[in-house]
Amino acid sequence: MKRLKAKILRKKSPDKAGRITNETVAEHREDILAGGRRFKYPIQYVKHKLVLNSLLITATALLVMTALFWYLLYVAQYNSKFIYRLTQLVPVPVAQVDGHYVRYSDYLKKYRSDIFSLVKQEQIDLNSADGERQSDYYKRQELNSAIKDAYAQKLANELGISVSNAEIDAFITSSVNSKAISLEAYEKTVLRDFYDWSLDEYRGVVRTRLLTQRVSFAIDDAAKSKATELQRQAAAGQDFATLAKASSDDQATQAQGGDMGQLPIASQDPNGLIEQAAKLDAGQVSGLIQGRDGYYVIKLASKDTVNVRFSMIKVELKEFDKRFEDIKKQDKIEEYIDVE
Numbered sequence: 001m002k003r004l005k006a007k008i009l010r011k012k013s014p015d016k017a018g019r020i021t022n023e024t025v026a027e028h029r030e031d032i033l034a035g036g037r038r039f040k041y042p043i044q045y046v047k048h049k050l051v052l053n054s055l056l057i058t059a060t061a062l063l064v065m066t067a068l069f070w071y072l073l074y075v076a077q078y079n080s081k082f083i084y085r086l087t088q089l090v091p092v093p094v095a096q097v098d099g100h101y102v103r104y105s106d107y108l109k110k111y112r113s114d115i116f117s118l119v120k121q122e123q124i125d126l127n128s129a130d131g132e133r134q135s136d137y138y139k140r141q142e143l144n145s146a147i148k149d150a151y152a153q154k155l156a157n158e159l160g161i162s163v164s165n166a167e168i169d170a171f172i173t174s175s176v177n178s179k180a181i182s183l184e185a186y187e188k189t190v191l192r193d194f195y196d197w198s199l200d201e202y203r204g205v206v207r208t209r210l211l212t213q214r215v216s217f218a219i220d221d222a223a224k225s226k227a228t229e230l231q232r233q234a235a236a237g238q239d240f241a242t243l244a245k246a247s248s249d250d251q252a253t254q255a256q257g258g259d260m261g262q263l264p265i266a267s268q269d270p271n272g273l274i275e276q277a278a279k280l281d282a283g284q285v286s287g288l289i290q291g292r293d294g295y296y297v298i299k300l301a302s303k304d305t306v307n308v309r310f311s312m313i314k315v316e317l318k319e320f321d322k323r324f325e326d327i328k329k330q331d332k333i334e335e336y337i338d339v340e
Contacts, residue, residue: 073104074337079115084108095335097147098327100154106208107146109201114138116196140339147333151324152212159218163210168203171210212320213292220319227288227295227315234285240299240311249294250314258311259301265308273298277310293317 072078073092087105095102115135118124124131156162176186187199197205217224230247234240241257248254265278271291280286280300289296294316301309327333 077337079108079112081112084112094337095143095147095150095333097151097334098154098332100150102146102150106149106204107143109197109204110145111139111142113195113197114142117194121194136340143335143337143339147335148324149208149212151327152208152215152320155215155219155320155323156211159215161211161214161218163207163214165203167210168206171206172199172203216317216320217290219323220317222319223295223315223317224288227297227313230313230315231285231288231297234297234299234313240285240313244311244313247315248313249316250312253312258299258313260310260312262307262309265303265306271296273310273312274308277308278303280310 069086069090072083073087084105087103087108091101092104093101094104094107115126115138118131118134118138119126124134126132126135172183176183181189183199187202191197191199191202195202226247230243234243241259244258245254248258250258253260260273263274265274267274269275271289271293273289273291273296276286276289277298277300280298280303282300282302284300286296286298286300289298291314294314296315297313298310299312301311303309
C-alpha cells in the first residue's frame with residue numbers, strides 16, 4: 001500500500017523542467033522582451049532584407065548593362081558618339097597584339113573620323129552599296145592602324161621611350177603656324193570640320209604618331225648604319241648621283257640621281273631638308289639628317305636668296321614594319337570584332 005501511494009505521488013509531482021526557478025524566469029522574460037522588440041523596432045528586421053534586395057537589383061542592373069554594352073561593341077559594332085565616349089571612359093579592348101591590348105576608343109576615334117569625312121565632305125550615303133563598301137574598307141584600315149599603334153606603344157614601354165606634352169604642343173604649333181591661323185581657328189575649321197576631332201583628341205593622334213616615329217628610329221640600327229656609310233662616301237667625294245641611283249629609297253628622285261629640282265626656300269618641308277640645304281655651300285654634302293620618316297643626306301647644287309637646288313639620298317626605316325609583319329605571321333594578333 002505504501003509503495004502504491006509513493007508511486008502515485010511521484011506521478012503527480014511536477015518534473016524538473018516544469019519547475020519555476022530563477023533561470024526559467026530569466027529565460028521567459030527574455031522571450032517576452034524579444035517578442036516585444038519585433039514590434040518596437042520593426043525596421044531593424046526589415047533593413048537587412050532591404051539591403052539584400054538593393055544589392056541584388058544593383059548587381060542585376062550592372063549585369064544587364066554590361067551585357068548590352070558588350071553586344072553593342074562586339075556584336076552589333078555600334079560606333080555612335082555615345083558609344084565612343086563610353087569606350088573613352090571604360091578602356092575596353094578591340095584587339096590584342098603580342099600580349100598588349102588595343103583600346104577600342106583608339107580604333108573608333110579614327111574610324112569615326114573617316115566616316116564623318118565620307119558623309120560630310122564626300123556626301124556618301126553609308127546605306128548605299130558604295131557607302132557600305134567604303135565603310136568596310138575604313139573599318140579594316142583603322143583596326144590595322146590601331147593594332148600597329150598599340151604595338152608601337154608596347155615597344156616604347158619596353159625601351160622606355162615617351163613623348164612629352166611640350167613636344168606634342170610644339171608639333172601642333174608648328175603645323176598651325178605654317179597655315180597662318182590661330183589654334184582656335186585650326187580646331188574649328190580643320191579638326192572639327194574635316195575630322196570631327198577636338199584639339200585634345202588630335203593631341204592623342206599626334207602623340208601616337210611621334211611615339212611610333214621615335215620607336216622606329218630607336219630600333220632601326222641597320223638604317224642608321226646604311227645612311228651613315230652613304231654620307232661618308234658622299235662626303236669623301238664619290239659621285240652623289242651614282243650613290244643615289246644605287247642606294248636611295250626615294251622612288252620619286254632615285255632615277256634622277258636624287259635631284260630635287262629648284263625649290264623655294266619658303267616651301268613647307270616636314271623633314272627640314274630645304275632649311276639644311278640653305279646652310280650649305282654649292283657642292284657641299286650635309287651631315288646625316290634625321291627626318292620624320294627616315295635618314296637623309298643632301299648635296300647642294302645652287303642657291304640664292306629665294307630658291308635652293310639640291311640632290312638627296314633617303315634611307316627608309318624598315319625595322320618596325322618588319323617586326324610587325326613577323327608578329328602577324330606568328331599569329332600574335334587577336335581581334336575581338338569581326339572585320340572583313
